[in-house]
Amino acid sequence: MTKTRIITLFLLLFAAIVNAQQKVIQLYNGVAPGSENWTYNEQEYTAGGTPLVYDVSHPTLTAYLPDPAVATGTGVIICPGGDFYILSIRDEGTDVAKWLNQRGIAAFVLKYRTGQSLTTDPGKELSENLHKNDFNEIIKPMVATAVADGRAAITYVRTHAADYNLSPSRIGIVGFSAGATVTAASGFNYTANDRPDFVAPISPYVPPEIQGAAVAGDEPPFFVVAATDDELSLAQHSVNLYSKLLTSKHSAELHIYVKGGHGFGMKKQNIPTDTWIDRFGDWLGELGLLKPIDPKVVTHLEEDEKNRKINAERPAKDWAFIKKYEEENSKVPAPAADEDRVVFMGNSITEGWNSWGNPVFFTGKPYYDRGISGQTSGQMLVRFREDVINLKPKVVLIMAGINDIAENNGPSKLEDVLGNIVSMAVLAKAAHIKVVLCSVMPAFRFPWRPAIDPVPGIAKLNTMIKDYCDQNHMVYCDYFTAMADGRRGLPANLSGDGVHPNLTGYKMMEPIAEKAIAQALKGRD
Secondary structure (H helix, E strand, O other): OOHHHHHHHHHHHHHHHHHHOEEEEEOOOOOOOOOOOOOOOOEEEEEOOEEEEEOOOOOEEEEEOOOOOOOOOOEEEEEOOOOOOEEOOHHHHHHHHHHHHHOOOEEEEEEOOOOOOOOOOHHHHHHHHHOOOOHHHHHHHHHHHHHHHHHHHHHHHHHOHHHHOOOOOOEEEEEEOHHHHHHHHHOOOOOOOOOOOEEEEEOOOOOHHHHOOOOOOOOOOEEEEEEOOOOOOOHHHHHHHHHHHHHOOOOEEEEEEOOOOOOOOOOOOOOHHHHHHHHHHHHHHHOOOOOOOOHHHHHHHHHHHHHHHHHHHOOHHHOOOHHHHHHHHHOOOOOOOOOOOEEEEEOHHHHHHHHHHOHHHHOOOOEEEEEOOOOOHHHHHHOHHHHOHHHOOOEEEEOOOHHHHOOEOEOOOHHHHHHHHHHHHHHHHHOOOEEEEEOOOOOOOEOOEOOOOOHHHHHHHHHHHHHHHHHOOOEEEOHHHHHOOOOOOOOOOOEOOOOOEOHHHHHHHHHHHHHHHHHHHOOOO
């Protein structure tokens, strides 16, 4: 085989590998809402050696996936810029994707809808339009459709996180210029499905109507970059956005460079703006997003999902899964006279604690874990005698409610959930067992129930549980306050999926639990 043929074969093989790692996804089934009458189709041209895309009427995502050996479980949607008329698909798209892939991050380049170019030179046409006094009014409809595409992209990646080996609580978005507008807008006025977990607008145009009247309090962390010499005079937009977040005491980082111009993206200018993306990497590292998801977490999530399915299909005669701990309970000896026996009663968060989470916490202690993945408070109440009272503990920690809010067994009223928790507490007290009622853990979304927004339900139920404890002189074990982030969810450094703690999360819970146990043993209730 000749040297030329070998090189050609290598290049073809390399191209096949690259193409195999890319997947083009149609963002909508059918025509994108709001552009039903758009008749133009996507085109591409090159200006100054830079590939540019224009006339986009059918938005797509192109997936660039990292080597599985270095994959972190983090995903980023990339929004190229171009003033809503063109997309700088390389400097602010694919080059960013390659950088992210090298660090184990899955990248999804978004081609959002753009305005129609009326000439064969969209770059020149855009340059002329920029100087028109009514340009901002002209692009308003395009801003709206582009922002909608950004939100749809986040929803798609989160919904299909498992397909790309991603954590649904590690989905962020970065964008440039017009793409930065799309990016920044996604950090406000979102739903549980389309809320990004982190936001990085680079040289953004962010008018007040994009932000909303005020910061809601659970916005994702922001990483904002701009140059003072921005030709469109947009640096002030970045400063104003940062100031607004800072005033609300929200997580944000701002970098303003002296030089760089507008739309520097991944261009090499041999000035400090060339390293902005390294600072972005530093920021991602601080958020814990460059570390791979603990394999134990992934395994547990798979097991938890299996348990939920089993739970849903379990015959009515063992709806509460009373037999799960039947054999283990039969082997538990009567407590010694001086034994401070404790039972942890709960769901997957409790069950995971002594299995994959941090079993060391239970080693050598008279602690018994009786959690079952996917269980609601009603199921726990049914098995309370078998798994708690019959073990004769001095203290029981009851953690219940999150799966009720997730509607694992169908819709339920929070008053009924509290009633189940109170019933368990009353049964325990009748058996002379000290009661600790635990807060529901923070969760911004449920990976298995993405349509449900858990934040308000968790907040209200925790208030109800705490009020009951205060009124009845019981110990309230407050994990929520110590562990919730600004969005009232579990931060990435404490959880792999935003619901179940990782080792760091469980280690944070342990002193809180032991303090509550000590208070109960002293006779709080």
